[in-house]
Amino acid sequence: MLQVAFIKQNTDFVKERLAVKHFTELSLIDEIIVLDDQRKQTQSQFDNNQSQVNSLSKEIGQLMAKGEKALAEEKKGQVAQLKATLQPISQQLGTIEETLQQYLTRIPNLPANIVPAGKTPEDNIIAKEGGKQVQLGEGAVPHWELTKKYKLIDFELGNKITGSGFPVYTGVGAKFQRSLIQYFLDYNTGAGYTEMTPPLMVNEDSAFGTGQLPDKEGQMYHITEDKFYLIPTSEVPLTNIYRDELVKETDLPIKMTAYTPCFRREAGSYGKDVRGLNRLHQFDKVEIVQLTQPALSYQTLDDMVAHVEKLIQSLELPYRILRLCGGDMSFTSALTYDFEVYSAAQEKWLEVSSVSNFETYQANRMKVRYKDSNGKNQLVHTLNGSSLALPRIMACLLENNQTPEGIKIPAALQKYFGKEMITL
Known part of the structure; x- marks a missing residue:
């Protein structure tokens, strides 16, 4: 299976070599690149939200220790809202990764440079x-x-x-x-x-x-x-x-x-x-x-x-x-x-x-x-x-x-x- 990083760094080369194998779904290469970008963006969103949850949770503990319960309760509400976003984002990430994997498995190996470009x-x-x-x-x-x-x-x-x-x-x-x-x-x-x-x-x-x-x-x-x-x-x-x-x-x-x-x-x-x-x-x-x-x-x-x-x-x-x-x-x-x-x-x-x-x-x-x-x-x-x-x-x-x-x-x-x- 080809690696996504290689495909993104050598897109034209990948398409040119796949054409030697008479692979007809070259549009998959562009779709893989789009999906990988979406994967990274979604992963970043999940990581940012999870980081905020962790930061707020730590802050809540400090507020409770100081006796600032009202402010701690307000922060808890923010945590609840952020946690509610994690599961949908995680599910979206899973769907993107599964689709990306399916697309990658449909791409054949690239032929070496000395492979003749024949068909039969x-x-x-x-x-x-x-x-x-x-x-x-x-x-x-x-x-x-x-x-x-x-x-x-x-x-x-x-x-x-x-x-x-x-x-x-x-x-x-x-x-x-x-x-x-x-x-x-x-x-x-x-x-x-x-x-x-x-x-x-x-x-x-x-x-x-x-x-x-x-x-x-x-x-x-x-x-x-x-x-x-x-x-x-x-x-x-x-x-x-x-x-x-x-x-x-x-x-x-x-x-x-x-x-x-x-x-x-x-x-x-x-x-x-x-x-x-x-x-x-x-x-x-x-x-x-x-x-x-x-x-x-x-x-x-x-x-x-x-x-x-x-x-x-x-x-x-x-x-x-x-x-x-x-x-x-x-x-x-x-x-x-x-x-x-x-x-x-x-x-x-x-x-x-x-x-x-x-x-x-x-x-x-x-x-x-x-x-x-x-x-x-x-x-x-x-x-x-x-x-x-x-x-x-x-x-x-x-x-x-x-x-x-x-x-x-x-x-x-x-x-x-x-x-x-x-x-x-």
Whole structure:
């Protein structure tokens, strides 16, 4: 969430950057400024009246001690009149503050200066490409046919148990999934990330803190009776570990990783783009999260991008890194890089990771601060990335490595999986 002081001091800049995200409610910025002025005036009026009450009350005590009861009674009348104004002013102040907060939550994060001003995914910039695209032989098939042939995943069984988008991994498929998860976690912890196992449900404060509420409530599974939300990514519980905390600067950067199932309603997703593992309501993902000082966050972002890139390279997959344009970025992000791997059988690029810097946007919502060398409390910068999301990685590994003899396993995974090839 943006800070009011920053908005007031940089009004034109804020509007210009929001336009890059194609935010259409720019009039909210002016309304926020007016509301904040009203808040200050109302707070000042309340404080002045309360100060007069306190001063008069002290004076009444002194008058009573002197025996000047008549004058004391007159002052009591003045106190009563002033006290009668406090509650209405307090209520007015509460209304202004609530409206101001609502307006602030409707303002997305400002995109960084290098964010392209495009509107659709076609306007994203390819920052880097790597790996070699494979040429599949005749008879190559997409992963949903491979998983059926080798009995790796049962989509129909998942549909029976729950519904579309909830696959059942079976036998070798379940082991392959577990091998990927363990490899990703070991890779992350080897780079200094602390492994965590967070809850799979969060409360409203946590969902608000990382920006899922009120922006993405339609994409989240909501347990209405308890007001809990199933997590769309472990970014949500991991970052909220430090909500309302003042961390030591010497403890920064804080680096965390976690494997969790993730849950997304993905309302309105239909057609060939959601076949098989391409888009699921429940999927596994390994996440990395960092909290760091503002001056270091963009170097940290570059380091996290390089970290994910090396992981994909180790899987021997062709990939590209996209710098997202303003219109394709999330509500909370200041700068996002997406990783896509090439699906040879489907002949298309599939997103497998997003790595983002949120600057102080999430930290301001969650009040995550640190005390700097001057003894002043500062908001941290928060960052996160997928390292990696499992479904499309598995899809591409199966498709790109299919041979007449079976499905080859990349060398980096063989010690986790225990085999060099998946065979019938």
